[in-house]
Amino acid sequence: MGLLNEKTIGEIVKEAASLFPNREAYVYPEHGIRKTYKEFDAETDELAKAFIGMGIQKGEHIAIWSDNKREWLLSQFATGKMGAVLVTVNTNYQEKELEYLLQQSDSTTLILCESFKSTSYLDIIRAICPEIITSKKGNIQSEKLPHFKRVIVMSENDYPGIYKWSEFVAFANKVSDEALDEYLEALHNDDVINIQYTSGTTGFPKGVMLSHKNIVNNGQLVGDYIHLTEHDRLCIPVPFFHCFGCVMGTIASVTHGTTMVIIEQFDAGKVLKMVQDEKCTALHGVPTMFIAELNHPDFKQFDLSSLRTGIMAGSICPIEVMKKVIEDMGASEITIAYGQTETSPVITQTKTDDAIEKRVSSVGKAHPGVEVKIIDPATGEDIPAGVPGELCTRGYLVMQGYYKNEEATNSTIDDNGWLHTGDIAVMDDEGYIDITGRIKDMVIRGGENIYPKEVEEFLYQHPSIQDVQVVGVPDQKYGEELMAWVILKSGENLTPEALREYCKGKISYHKIPKYIEFIDAYPMTASGKIQKFLLREMSKKRVEV
Known part of the structure; x- marks a missing residue:
């Protein structure tokens, strides 16, 4: 592709100010601050x-x-x-x-x-x-x-x-x-x-070293995919220190003359109120944020009728949550984006007019000008559609490298410019990609590869479950077994035995979690990602007891 945008970060502000001088650039409703692009x-x-x-x-x-x-x-x-x-x-x-x-x-x-x-x-x-x-x-x-x-x-x-x-x-x-x-x-x-x-x-x-070219173009493309214009108002509750906030949020807005409605620290009630009061047309969030909003006790009291689009990203997006955001929040054009900091961050994204099955069950196709391939992590060979392997990407979006860490840079970006993501993905015949987890998250039970996401998606359908995370734990007989950490909806009761019974006859026996624990909240990063490595450590301790 010819680059979409040759401008630097400073130049995109100047451009927005000349095109949309009197449009609101940003709003801090909590502080009564409103500023135009000029x-x-x-x-x-x-x-x-x-x-x-x-x-x-x-x-x-x-x-x-x-x-x-x-x-x-x-x-x-x-x-x-x-x-x-x-x-x-x-x-x-x-x-x-x-x-x-x-x-x-x-x-x-x-x-x-x-x-x-x-x-x-x-x-x-x-x-x-x-x-x-x-x-x-x-x-x-x-x-x-x-x-x-x-x-x-x-x-x-x-x-x-x-x-x-x-x-x-x-x-x-x-x-x-x-x-x-x-x-x-x-x-x-x-x-x-x-x-x-x-x-x-x-x-x-x-x-991760990122250039103007990396993040201006990524922000531009992300905004293009959700059809942002100067008439849109994007609610940004995701943290700025992360690419989701400062590329998919702020830069996507400025490249399109969109108003940024900013919340300093995530709070589900505040987000719903801001969307309502500021008539936001777009909302970003990681799945845990959308889950908190959908489960807010006053959810039905808020008028979210202005909401049209936005992005769910940051970790694997559960199909059931995506459907609820479309149906219950009215964000009929919400998209899923996938990527990582090293890729500025977005590699693939669903489109607003993709078939509903693709929009809720895949992370879309590669952005324009971005190459993607799936390889066998053991051999490095390309593998055909329908077979899981490591996702690699190449193009304008690849970072400049890790600061003062040549060894890590060289082990991530190969001699041909391909960045190895460490994520397991499957591509279908049309180029749509499904992320099934990190290579290190895959569970091998008695020689069977189990992708936790598949088990999580199934368990999400249980009417009592608000959120669920599945990890592998060491097992003497099978090498690894599954452990599910479940957050129940308010007022619901469920036993491990009842949940296993629910699974029988619906998913393969080896995918039914041997261990089930109930928890009120997951260990999280500040950007709202669930820290699966900490869940794995907690799981090991529980099993050892």
Whole structure:
């Protein structure tokens, strides 16, 4: 494909401001904040000048650690105008994880909110870098973090050694509009502009380097698939630190002149109220978010009639949940997207006019200009339609690599440019893809390959079950057995025996979970993904007892 969009992140803001100056760019209903695209362009110009005025250079690494605050949104597009690389930090991080990220990423600057939920971010950064308290602002000299110079807080409270937000913004006064224009013109769409750390379920997190080209085009395509226009209003409850928020959410919106209706931290009731009050036409979420919304006690009280489309992604989407979002929420054009951070993130997506079976049971086909193939993970050979294997992809969407980790880059992207996803997929004759799990999630019971997703899809149909996750546990006789972790709907009762009885005669005997546990909530990442590796660890402990 000829690239859809050659623009940099800064340029897409300028374009939206010239095409739709008086359209709302973003709304924070909780704070009564509404800004047009013209105002958004001016705000991000000012912030870009502030970064330059502080002495931050193109290519310098700026870490950002916060929930979906307005300052996060403005920083994303301001760095996109002057060329600093935004390093996104998971809101759930604690001291050791943040220290690792700041060291590994060579970040010179950290922008943070004061706290998140019950965690004081200020206490954490001062524990890592006690020198902050006695340092002159902007001149931190840390033993542990040799590149680290400055901290900016999203607040007007005074803290020693830390710039408050207004002090940071004041640096813009040192920089002319002409100087900012020079920065903007010096950017190239192949420049790395974003580093996102993968969740690190295997070893330490790796910093995925993404360019303007990677994420502008992916955001553009994702928005095209759900037919976003300047008349749409997209509710974004997914976190910005993840590609779902800052590519499929913010960049998809800006490339289409769409209004972003932003919620700082996910809450099912708040999402439903925002969709109703702001007349949102689109809603993004991971399956667990949609499940929480559908099961909200006041769900039927909300008027969701404005809702048309959106994206469910982030983990495997249960067919039953997808059907309910279409039928009960009225999002008749909702799509499923699949990908990973290393692919900017979306590889495949369903279309709004795909047959309903395809829309609820597959992750669609590869995006335009994206190559996909399914290989035998053992031999590397291509395998035919209908046979499960590892999904590989190639094209504009493939990351620039992992920051300072050539070995991991080379083991993920082969010599021919194919990125190996580690996901098991099946492609049908028409090119539609079904993801059956991670290679490491597959359960081998007595030589039979079992894909947990298939068992989960079946169990979801039980009227008492709200959510279910299936993992493998070690077994002396069969090598592995299945364990199901079940969340029941409010007020429902179910026993393991009754659930096994329900399975008999409907699915193969070897797919009926030997172990069934009931649980109130799953261990989750901050982006709403279920941490199956933690469920596996919990399962092993239960079985050993």
